[in-house]
Amino acid sequence: MSRTITIEPVTRIEGHARITLQLGEDGRLEDARFHLTQFRGFEKFCEGRPYREMPALTARTCGICPVSHIIASNKACDHLLAVDIPPTGEKLRRVMNLAQIVQSHALSFFHLSSPDLLLGWDSDPATRNIFGVMRQNPELARDGIRLRQIGQTIIETLGGKKIHPTWVVPGGVSEPLSVEKRESMLRLLPEGLEIAKRTYAFYKTLVPKFKDEATHFGTQPTLFLSLVTPQGHLEHYDGVLRVKDAQGRILEDQVPPEEYGRLIGEAVEDFSYMKFPYYKPQGYPQGIYRVGPLARLNNVQACGTPYADVALAEFHMLQDSGPIVSSFHYHYARLVEIIYGLEMIERLLKDPAILDTRVRARARSNRYEGIGVAEAPRGTLMHHYRIDDDGLITWLNLVIATGHNNLAMNQSIREVAEAYVDGNAIEEGMLNRVEAVIRCYDPCLSCASHAFGQMPLAIELRDAAGRVVDRLTR
Amino acid sequence: MDKTLIIGYGSPIRGDDAIGPLAVERLVERGLPAGVEAIARHVLTAELVTELVGRERAIFLDAAAGGEPGAVQVHRLEPDADAHSTMAHFLDPSELLAWCRQLYGQAPEAYLITATGACFDYAHCQLSPVAEAALERLLEQVERVWVG
Numbered sequence: 001m002s003r004t005i006t007i008e009p010v011t012r013i014e015g016h017a018r019i020t021l022q023l024g025e026d027g028r029l030e031d032a033r034f035h036l037t038q039f040r041g042f043e044k045f046c047e048g049r050p051y052r053e054m055p056a057l058t059a060r061t062c063g064i065c066p067v068s069h070i071i072a073s074n075k076a077c078d079h080l081l082a083v084d085i086p087p088t089g090e091k092l093r094r095v096m097n098l099a100q101i102v103q104s105h106a107l108s109f110f111h112l113s114s115p116d117l118l119l120g121w122d123s124d125p126a127t128r129n130i131f132g133v134m135r136q137n138p139e140l141a142r143d144g145i146r147l148r149q150i151g152q153t154i155i156e157t158l159g160g161k162k163i164h165p166t167w168v169v170p171g172g173v174s175e176p177l178s179v180e181k182r183e184s185m186l187r188l189l190p191e192g193l194e195i196a197k198r199t200y201a202f203y204k205t206l207v208p209k210f211k212d213e214a215t216h217f218g219t220q221p222t223l224f225l226s227l228v229t230p231q232g233h234l235e236h237y238d239g240v241l242r243v244k245d246a247q248g249r250i251l252e253d254q255v256p257p258e259e260y261g262r263l264i265g266e267a268v269e270d271f272s273y274m275k276f277p278y279y280k281p282q283g284y285p286q287g288i289y290r291v292g293p294l295a296r297l298n299n300v301q302a303c304g305t306p307y308a309d310v311a312l313a314e315f316h317m318l319q320d321s322g323p324i325v326s327s328f329h330y331h332y333a334r335l336v337e338i339i340y341g342l343e344m345i346e347r348l349l350k351d352p353a354i355l356d357t358r359v360r361a362r363a364r365s366n367r368y369e370g371i372g373v374a375e376a377p378r379g380t381l382m383h384h385y386r387i388d389d390d391g392l393i394t395w396l397n398l399v400i401a402t403g404h405n406n407l408a409m410n411q412s413i414r415e416v417a418e419a420y421v422d423g424n425a426i427e428e429g430m431l432n433r434v435e436a437v438i439r440c441y442d443p444c445l446s447c448a449s450h451a452f453g454q455m456p457l458a459i460e461l462r463d464a465a466g467r468v469v470d471r472l473t474r
Numbered sequence: 475m476d477k478t479l480i481i482g483y484g485s486p487i488r489g490d491d492a493i494g495p496l497a498v499e500r501l502v503e504r505g506l507p508a509g510v511e512a513i514a515r516h517v518l519t520a521e522l523v524t525e526l527v528g529r530e531r532a533i534f535l536d537a538a539a540g541g542e543p544g545a546v547q548v549h550r551l552e553p554d555a556d557a558h559s560t561m562a563h564f565l566d567p568s569e570l571l572a573w574c575r576q577l578y579g580q581a582p583e584a585y586l587i588t589a590t591g592a593c594f595d596y597a598h599c600q601l602s603p604v605a606e607a608a609l610e611r612l613l614e615q616v617e618r619v620w621v622g
Contacts, residue, residue: 063516111520134576142577149521 003027003423007431017445019413019434027423032414034406034438036274036445046396051080051365051387052170058383058398064107064444067100067155068376068401069383070168071237075372076383077170079258082366088356089172094237095185095348096158096168097374098341101236102192103151104377105293105334105341108442109199110144113331116436117206121213122429140202143195147338150192154345157181172360179355186349193307193342200311200335207318210328214318216419217437218327218412221246223279223289225263225404226296227375230254234296234303234312234340236375242299243279243289248322251281257373260382264399274445275403288411291379291404292441293333298323305347308340327412330440365391376401378442402443412437475528478620479582480512481567482535489598490591490605494535497612510620518565523573529582533619534567535612536588537605543592544604546611548619551584587615 007019022031046057055073059066071093078085085093115128118136127135134141158173158181159165167174207214223246227239243252243263252263267276267284279287289295297316303309315336318324324333348354365387372383379401386395416437420430480501482494495514502512515522518534526532538547553575554568565573567586574581589608601609 131572131576134573138577145520145523145573145577148519149524152519152521 005421005423005426005431007435017438017443019438021413021417021421021434023421023423029414029417029421029423032410032417032434033271034409034413036272038445039273042398043396047393049393051077051370051385051391051393054383054385054393054396055168055170056166061398061400062444065100065104065376065378067096067159067165067168068374068381070165071097071100071374072372072376072381072383074168074170075374076370076385077372078361078370079372080365080367080370080385080387081170081361081363083171083361083363085172085361086356086358088176088353089359089361090237091348091351091354092158092173092177092359093168095345095354096155096165097237098345098348099151099154099158101151101375101377102338102341102345103148103155104442105338106144106148106151108377108439109331109334109338110140110147112442113436113439114140114144116432116439117203117210117331121432121436122427125428125432128432140199143199147192147195147199150188151341153188154185157185169360171362174360176357176359177354182349182354186346189342189346189349193339193346196335196338196342197307200339203332203335204314207332213433213436214326214328216416217433217440218408218415219325220288220411220415221325222408222411223251223282223287224295224298224323225279225289225291226299226380227257227373228299229304232299232301234300234308234337236296236341238374241373241380244299244323246323246325257382258371260371260373260384260399264404266399272406274406275399276406277399277404278407285407288407289404290327290408291401292330292377293337294324294327294330295379296375297333297336303336303340305340305343308336308343311336311339327408327437327440330442334442378402378444379404400444402441402445405441405443409438409441409443412440476511477509477530478511478533479525479529479531480510480533480535480616480620481515481518481522481525482512483515483518484537485516487596487599489593489595489600490589490602491537491594492599493537493589493591493601493605493609493612496601497535497609497616500609500613501616507620518567518570520565520570520573522565522570523577526570526574526582527578527580531620532567532571532582532584533616534584534586535616536567536586537594538588538590539594541590543590543602544608545590546608546615547588547590548615549586549588551586553581585619587612587619 003023005021018035020033024030055070058069058073114133119128119132159167224244227235228242229235229239241255264277265280278284279289303312370385382399384397420433482498484491484494486492498512498514553571571581589612592602592604
């Protein structure tokens with residue numbers, strides 16, 4: 001008899017999700033699916049609101065990466081204003097965006113994934129958690145707390161608070177940086193970089209132990225999408241879109257972010273509230289691509305900061321040639337980006353121009369349509385607004401980093417389940433690996449639950465025995 | 475570093491859930507005695523461990539959802555050695571204390587002072603009358619605890 005295994009909730013991720021594994025009569029995997037079970041509705045309830053409210057409203061999408069939404073939303077508003085923001089305003093936004101990436105990556109690596117990496121996938125689930133990590137490696141746990149605190153403190157110093165700061169505004173930022181604040185942030189960076197380097201060195205010693213997981217955790221070929229600088233270097237705030245394939249061929253390059261709709265289509269399925277974006281030229285569902293740290297590092301020749309460039313070269317050596325295809329190496333890429341983020345923050349803060357007082361361009365709306373794109377910790381984040389003559393939102397679309405990875409995550413859990421799950425003798429460690437491949441992507445599901453067109457809905461009426469007696473779908 | 479740290483936490487847009495942060499606001503307005511620091515947070519996150527280490531006393535202020543609305547209670551807290559978080563950005567006070575003890579070998583003497591709320595609806599940015607009245611009683615309890 002065929003069976004369904006349900007993993008619910010998926011643990012140590014942001015938000016609520018379920019995984020179902022459909023097994024055939026022989027106990028072998030027939031299908032695997034990742035379900036986002038929560039629904040929100042920002043695309044609908046933001047309609048009719050003034051566009052200037054969008055940064056504050058859409059930031060509420062997420063308590064982990066509000067800064068990413070604030071940045072992308074304000075960039076969309078800049079586009080509506082049709083202004084170039086002052087260079088110092090842009091630099092200050094970059095600092096905040098990078099601090100967000102540092103703190104979010106630290107949370108993912110130290111708090112959510114390190115229990116698997118340190119204690120093992122087959123270890124006792126009762127102790128396979130952050131307390132287990134504290135017992136085994138307290139220095140690592142302390143480093144994780146401190147690194148996240150450094151990122152959060154930089155956000156708070158700039159924005160006045162850690163969560164949902166309102167300092168980034170359409171046209172730039174609301175206040176210039178004081179000397180005192182700059183110095184207080186600069187003082188944090190040497191310790192942060194020391195922690196990042198120490199953790200990176202430690203993780204490199206762990207990587208060889210995970211050869212098996214690295215060969216089964218999401219190694220199916222996909223495309224990679226990210227922003228890059230016009231020169232092809234690492235970029236998290238601005239730049240142009242690049243798409244590379246699994247063989248390293250560049251399929252799209254120098255694409256202005258405003259043209260994202262030329263590259264990306266969006267589909268929906270009836271088993272999840274997460275959209276299924278795909279690469280349009282390859283169609284749905286063939287056009288699978290990945291975003292986030294793995295994609296960003298695969299897409300660039302250089303980071304542009306000293307230590308991160310060394311780490312990037314080592315990252316590229318994880319494989320003999322071509323882009324790094326295993327999603328397991330998202331962890332590695334995250335650590336490289338933490339180093340980059342701290343180095344780049346230091347560079348930006350040491351630039352004398354960071355103290356310039358012209359930080360905001362002022363204008364009324366000069367366009368009916370605005371698109372803002374930035375790199376969030378989990379990948380490329382797109383905000384797209386249309387407004388009327390009164391500046392009220394008539395339509396919006398949010399393409400969320402985690403959503404881009406939806407097709408790839410579904411593909412990855414299928415791959416891992418095929419490799420590890422034996423339906424005739426299920427063990428906890430097998431199922432934990434299925435969860436762990438999802439953690440590689442560090443999905444943020446509160447962010448990723450978004451509407452597109454008419455969301456599919458199914459209502460089932462079951463009798464006392466659980467038999468479906470009626471089913472309504474739309 | 476001040477000997478006593480007060481942490482009021484809760485959402486400012488969920489009605490009476492805001493009582494912890496509002497209590498901190500009130501305390502700061504009235505002036506804190508020497509040796510006492512007060513901070514407000516939406517939720518308790520792991521970074522607070524570094525704020526707690528080295529303190530003699532911690533006082534957490536929160537809204538309670540169960541029981542008679544307006545009731546104010548003082549609980550003595552101990553580190554919860556069995557706690558294990560699956561969401562590392564949302565912890566409870568006992569878990570934070572356990573992180574302190576596990577990672578730094580020490581945790582402050584700690585109290586949780588709660589006021590039971592009547593309304594936790596979304597987009598409510600004011601306290602209900604019953605919570606507003608409880609806020610003053612909660613502040614009295616805070617002063618009793620910090621006096622020791």
